[in-house]
Amino acid sequence: MTKAFLTDTAVRVLRTFLQAFVGALGLDGADVIHASWTQALAVAGSAAFLAVLTAFAATPAPVAPQDAPQDAPVK
Structure with a gap:
């Protein structure tokens, strides 16, 4: 995990939380x-948690460095 990944994920989670929270309260209004308020917080928290899971699920697995070819010329 890089600093950029963590920053992007934090921003995404915060935006998702606020959107769900405002949406739940807006539908109530x-x-x-x-x-x-507690139900709106629960909905927003659930959406934020799913955003974290989505961020990790969408991250490609690290690629192992390739070993030197077996038939490399000998000097």
């Missing part, structure tokens, strides 16, 4: 669903 629009009288679509009835969510308390």
Whole structure:
């Protein structure tokens, strides 16, 4: 994991958390669903957790360095 990966993941998680939180409260204000603050926090926390899992799942596995070819010319 690089510093850039961790920074990007933190930004993505924060954005996802805030979007879900504001969305849950906005739907409550629009009288679509009835969510308390704790329920909105639970929804936002769940979305943030899934964003972390997605970031790790989307990261390619590190590639091992290639060994020297077996039939390299001998000097």
